[in-house]
Amino acid sequence: MMVTVSAPRIEHHRDPLGIGESRPRLSWTITDAPTGWVQESYAIELTDGEGRTERIEVTSGDQVLAPWPTVALESRQRVAVQIRVKGTDGEWSDASVPTAVETGLLMPSDWQAKPVGAPWPEDADSDDRRPPLVRREFVAGDGLVRARLYASAHGLYEAEINGARVGLDALSPGWSVYRKRLRYYTYDVTDLIQSGTNAIGAWLGDGWYRGRLGWRGGFRNLFGSDLSFIGQLELIYADGRRETIATDDTWVAHESPIVRTGIYDGEDYDARAEHLGWSRAGFDDAGWQPVAVSERDPATLVAPTAPPVRCTQEVQPIAVLISPTGAHILDFGQNVVGRVRIRVTGPAGAKVRIRTSEVLQDGDIYTRPLREARSTDNYILAGRAEGEEWEPRFTFHGFRYVEIDGWPGDLAASVANGDLVARVYHTDLERTGWFDSSDARVNQLHENIVWGMRGNFVDLPTDCPQRDERVGWTGDIQVFGPTASFLYDVSGMLGGWLRDVATEQLPDGTIPWYVPVIPAHEMWTPIKPGAAWGDVATFLPWTLYERFGDRGIVAAQFDSAKRWVDLVESLAGPDRLWNEGFQLGDWLDPAAPPQDPADARTDRYLVATAYFARSARLLSHMAAVLDRTEDAERYAALADEVSAAFVRAYVSPDGRMTSDAQTAYALALKFELLSDPAQRAAAGSRLSDLVHEAGNRIATGFVGTPLLPDALTMSGHRDTAYDLLLEEECPSWLYQINMGATTIWERWDAMLPDGTVHPGTMTSFNHYALGAVGDWLHREVAGLSAVEPGYRTIRFAPRPGGGFTYAAATHTTPYGETSIEWELEFNQLRVRVSVPVGTHAVLDLVGQEPETVGHGEHERVVAIEGA
Incomplete structure (x- = not known):
């Protein structure tokens, strides 16, 4: 039987167009191999645009992230890659289907584009800054063979050429550490260019760059005050010529129909102010003004390592409800993240208001958990007889329920006709993991975990998608990383985000609580070293290595991880106990007061020292992978010292801990801090007893919950772990299911048994951290786990x-x-x-x-x- 080789994967890219790696690694899968077949060698065949093929043979059984076999690629270079494999039987396979790989603009000197935007003065502190449209016309000659648009923005953008939308991405270029890394995207626009006169333009929106960010009112203009498009269109002709149309002072701008737009607050759109045909050739732009030109260091423009945000699903309403106050409310049956698209017919000037919420209370949408996020979209009709279709461009909401006000006509009939749908948006990752079981409740829990991840992987791993926050909390993804890595291919996305973590790391090694950092943080969230959150520097790279076999991630993040552990070592001092300073501890322990979620049953310094020991151990493992023998030995010894100090300080000879709480025992067991078998057995038994004494209900927060089922399992108390999983009284996973949850909640009792919402100001109904139990479901209930990396x-x-x-x-x-x-x-x-x-x-x-x-x-x- 002849083996079959898949088309090669280029690094971690789903679509390797415009990549930023000049020497991308290659992976492939093999099927149809007979029993006992083993790969002995592989051959990489590279075919350039002239049809010249280079073949490189390598004697190796590797097929994951194999090194680039020849000279580095240059900017804009395009090659087709095929793979053949030879087994120990000496037979070569047929060549795989080719994968076309094309680099982006790899050198700062490749860039001619400047940021261009509105020339009119704006009130920098106002939410009512009207974003511009920008455009220009150009002439394309005959013989065009390829056209590429390289695009980014200060703010968010959507580009158009000759009246057609470029790409399907949303919220681009996303949120990164803008001062150091601004992503650009590459688009194949060959089919949009016509011989003769053409037009190119872009919509712009505030986004994270200059829009309101942060709670307690937030801040504006955090990364800049200009709203600008950065676009470079390159036309390549059959004779080899390349023409470049770049954003510069020849472009013009005008106010767009978007009256205001923001990540938290939604979008207001006046269709009466539309400029029909504005991105087509021949449009009369006599009233438009020359753009304002800004500056951008082209060395900071980087290609993405992950897919962009896209619409991945449309969800229809399951009911039209009438609230006690007479409001019309759509129930989509699922807590989603995205936007509502409408098709509507009505008189000019009529306004449709769309308000979103995750839950109802007393029959009305309940918006208090949104805090100061307006989460409202408004559409003013142009009055077109043929009807109008609209969806916000530069915002997203977390919602199940939508209140519709001002709908012209029969709303129920419009819903039945498909005129109002929820469009689900998140980073368009490849789904890689599924779970099923004989227990429908647990299956719903797993489905909630998946939806929670989808709603919170909107360009970066966020903590919630609905309120005035939505930032990349490091502790949340630290605990959820293993579950995320099973459900989706997050290798490129989280690998790229870890680069931002290293960029934001302070000179002393401190890892911020969330990344990217909001520059006004010192006013209300000063950056301090914190266990579990800062430990993302060691935990997440190791998780990605274990799940994807990517040694490159370990190499890229090692220095960051080392600086973090070295910092904690200095803070702990000679006694190896990290027992001073601010800590979040076992955040959101169910016993914590509503407004003091760090006040947990487990001593926060016990948590900190346990994490210190584990991070030192993981750093030793990372060093060993990189053949850094001296570092491996040093940090293994440090981990031993911290573990011993942990036991002396927090564990009695009989295995009882100073914090006689579930999280304390879970940390000691899961992090392998107890070298004495008798202490391990005693700790496991006490943990099991504590779970049963609590009625099998959860008594752990963000830190303890992901560790608890494993700690029970590995200490011989699997039945207790199942009792914990299947408990239905609050707090428990299945309590949320029985209360109708369709995503994972931030608090175990975000909704109280009487149907009212928890009084705390942090009450999100879409928060993935407590869904980290998904990894235990995959490994222990189903029984599938990785022994070796990848x-x-x-x-x-x-x-x-x-x-x-x-x-x-x-x-x-x-x-x-x-x-x-x-x-x-x-x-x-x-x-x-x-x-x-x-x-x-x-x-x-x-x-x-x-x-x-x-x-x-x-x-x-x-x-x-x-x-």
């Missing part, structure tokens, strides 16, 4: 419990799809697994010696006593 060795170890009779998980690893499905009937466990080519797996079944198997499909049936 799943090169897979472990299948189902351990039925909790009344489950069926569970399944599927994951697209870097080597291809792997899956497990098990069924329990009477006392027989039937297990089916699939192992991708290039890997092997360990079947670790109850009562059986572990068995190593190669690629392919495998099925086993074993007896389980007492099942």
Whole structure:
């Protein structure tokens, strides 16, 4: 049988157009390989635009992130990449389907574009700054073979050429550490260019760059006060000529129909002010003004490492409700993140108001949890007889319910006709993980975890998508990283975000609480070293290495991780205890007062010292991967010292801890801080007792919750872990399910049993951190986990419990799809697994010696006593 090789993957890109890597690494998967087949060599074939092919053969069994085999690519260079593989049988495969890879603008000198925007004076402190449209016309000659638009903005942009939208991305260029890294996107616009006169233009919006950011009223103009488009259109002709149309002082600007727009507050749009045909050739722009030209260091323009934000789904309303006050409310049946698109017909000047909320209270939309986010869109009709279609461009909302006011006509009939839909927006990551089980409640929990991740991966990993916050809290993604890495291919997105983490890191090694940092932070969130949040510098790179096998992420982040651990070492001092300074601790412990969520049952300094020990251990592992032997030994020794200090300070000889709380024991067990087997056993037993004493209800916050099920499992109390998972009384995961949740909540009791909303000001109904239990569902309930980085060795170890009779998980690893499905009937466990080519797996079944198997499909049936 001839093996089949997939089209190669270029770095972590879904679409390798305009990449920023001059020597991109290559990955491929293999199918149809006979039993026992092993790759011995591979050949990379590169074909340039002239049809010249270079073939490089490498003797290696690697197929994930193989190094670029030849000279570095230059700016704008385009090559087709194909892969062949040879097995130990000596036979070469056919060539894979080619992948076209094209670099972007790799050198600052490649850029001619300047930021261009509105020339009129604006009130910098006002929310009512009207954004501009910018445009220019140009002539294209005959013989065009390729056209590329390289685009970015100070603010947000959407480009058009000859009346057609360029790309499907939204909220571009996203939010990064703008002073150092402003992303640009590359678009193939060849089909939009016509011979003769053409027009190009862009919409602009404030976005994160200069719009209101931060709670307690927030701040404006944090990264700049100009609102500008940066665009460079390059036309390549058959004779090799390249013409460049770049943003400069030849462009013109005019007020757009967008009256105001903001991330928190929504968008107001007056369709009567539209300039029909403004991005087409021949449009009369006599009333437009010359643009204002700003400056941008082209060395700060970087290509993205992840897909952009796009609309990935449309959701129809499931009901039209009438509130006690007579308002019309659409129920979309799912808490989503995105925008509402409307199709409407009515008189000119009529205004449709769209207000969003995640929940209802007393039959009305309940907006108090939004705090100072207006979260309202307004559309003023132009009065066109053929009808009008509109969707906001430069905002997003978190909502299930939408109040519609001013709808001209029968709203229910319009809903039935599909005239109002919710469009779901998030970073367009590739889905890689699925879970199923015999318990419908747990399946809904997993679905909520997925929706929570989708709603909070809007260009960066945010903490909530609805209120006046939406920032990249480091602690949240630190705990959720393993779950995220199973559900979606987050390698490029989180790898890019970690670059921003390193950029924002202070000279002394401090990691900010959230990244990118809001420059006015010192007024209300001063940057201080904090455990669990700062430890994202070690935990997240290691997670990405374990799940994607990317040694490059470890190399790129090692210095940042080292500076963080070195800082904590200096703060802890010779006794190795980090027991001073501000800490968030086990944030949002259910026992904490509503307005003091750091006041947890577990000593915050116990938490800090435990994280210090674990980060030192992970840094040692990172050093070993990079063959930095001296560092590996030094930080392993440091981890041992901190672990010993932790035990002396916080653990008694009988295994009891100074904080007799679930999080304390979970940290000690999961972070492997207890070297004495008797102490480990005692700690596990006490943790299990604490869970049962609490009625199997959660007694942990952001830090303890992700660790708790694993700590129980690894200490021999799997049944207790299942009891915890399946508890329905508050606080618990299934309490939220029974209360109708469709995403993960910030607080266990965000909605109280009587249906009212928690009185705290931090009450988000879409907050992924507590959904970190998803990783335990995948590894322990379904039984699928990685033993070697990138799943090169897979472990299948189902351990039925909790009344489950069926569970399944599927994951697209870097080597291809792997899956497990098990069924329990009477006392027989039937297990089916699939192992991708290039890997092997360990079947670790109850009562059986572990068995190593190669690629392919495998099925086993074993007896389980007492099942």
